[in-house]
Amino acid sequence: MSGRRGRNSAIRGPHSALTDFLAANNISAAEIRDSYRQRLERAEADAAAAAENGEGPSAQDVDEEEQAQAESSAMAAERSKKRKRDQDDAIAKIKKGKAAKKDAKKKKKKGSDDEDDSDFGFDDMYKKARKLPGQLENCEVCDKRFTVTPYSQAGPDGGLLCTPCGKEMKKEAKAQEKAAKPVVRRGRRKMESNRLDGVTNRGTKTLQQLCIEKLAKHADDIDEFGEMPEAIMDQLSAIFSKKRAMNPTTIKLFLQPDMDRVEIHEAAYLETENFDQIFAVVPNIKKLALRNCCQFKDSNMEYLIEKAKNLVDIQLLGANLVSNDMWIRLFSARGEDLRSFKTEWLDAAFDDEAVEALAACCPNLERLKLERCKRIGVSSINAIATLGKLQHLTLRFLKEIPRENLLNVILQVGKNLQTLCLENFEQPALEDDEQTDDLLLAAIHDTCHNLSKFRFTDHTECSDEGYINLFTDWDNPPLRYIDVNSTRDCDNANPEGPDDFPIGLGSEGFKAVMAHSGSRLEYLDISSCRHISYATFAQIFDGVQQYPHLQEINLSFCPIVDTTTVASIFRSCPKLKKVVTFGCFKVKDVVVPRGIVLIGAPKAQDHVMEQFGDTIMDFQKELMKEMERDSRIAGGRVIPVMG
Incomplete structure (x- = not known):
């Protein structure tokens, strides 16, 4: 096959750019080479002839040669200066071209009706190919x-x-991009996160705050905390958990042999061995609180039963790898000493049998919290009713619970309760002739007389009349904590509820709540209680009635709340620290007093609010007080201090 190749099909290598240039301009490399050789041979012949005749370079020739060298150096310097001028001109041309291009873009954006668009694109047709x-x-x-x-x-x-010109152009483009980039306020996200957590920093931070933040920032470089109060250790644990810095390395900082409590707010990054390390290092532990402990297993529970002999308070959230039999074994081994038990978000285990073992083996239990455990139901409710020493009860079931069983729990354990939290209980549908079900609130009114905290949320059957009856003539001290959010009717066909009394907390029920507990109330959550009227808010928070202990109030998704309502709340609550108004779109341009955090109002101003009286005389009195405070008294006259 190779013999068939033609005579002119020889393989040729690639040509350089110089070869292509010479060929394009009819310049032969062979001619250049021959001409160079001829000049070289002629010069050698002339030199040989001069040597035979005894002739050499004269002094004049030497001077001419030196002069030529000097002229060559001057020309080189001039060429260097010219190159520098060319570069400066090039940079100026780049800047001028950019400015012209920017002006052209501006003109193109503005546009005009008399512009001729017929030659659009024809300039690009005749551009030289790249x-x-x-x-x-x-x-x-x-x-x-x-x-x-x-x-x-x-x-x-x-x-x-x-x-060089390309680099200069790129440098100019970066400078322009940096100048055009908007300035972002650093720390804004952290400030908003702290506000949602209820943390407000006004003025200079304390030395303690600065030290805690510095420790959290350099968590990996710390060997030990040393002797620290429990309150500081709790703050550090919360900060480490929030920053996702609680890991197998930093957990050692929070374990000391003389401690009796360990609280880890975020244990998701801990391994199985780290949980065993807790009981090995802290043998006298009395309180254990682990949240999101997804790697806590049966082996850790066995080690807990063996080592933690003094444990009386257990809080395990998200411990889904612990089997049902191991829960029962824990209650059997530590039930007599257990005083508090809290668990949440359990899916695979912890069923009715485990709750029955808890009720049978833990007769001295005072605090119980069971939330979002998928496998517990009616039998668990009946078992909880046998715990006669309960003082704090929090329940949130995901299964449907009959009314009779829930009423039985209140009637059996309600007399000793100090805290009652019933959230999102699904109950069988009402009969056709029944519109509301206020029996549960009536049972609380008749049985519970020692409550200080009451949470009753996400209920869709109790009416405003039930709340009126609960808080009217209730033989219970004023509550310090009330949370009745999302108590509303979910019937989209009749969003206002029954004609007589609305579903959920309404205007009259809210009046009864504040009349009963307003004098001692510290926390109030009435979010999504849409049946409270504007007149009711104006009557309760009128600036005359004072609620001296109220520190936090949540008004989210109460559509009637506006700027005037929030300002009235500021005047009626002297110790207020936090107001939440998500979804209250009528709250605009609120001037927030110093020391109060307003969350959810996008147009709220964050500076001092001057609170004046309601009448003209009160206004004048307050104005005179301000002048006297910012002035000096001389000769019986008030002379304002300028500047």
């Missing part, structure tokens, strides 16, 4: 000859730039 890599091209800015590469920059007018 050179390929390897070819020679003149720089568009400095007109310097250079070899085109795949990385050659395009100039302002569509040409190519040499390497």
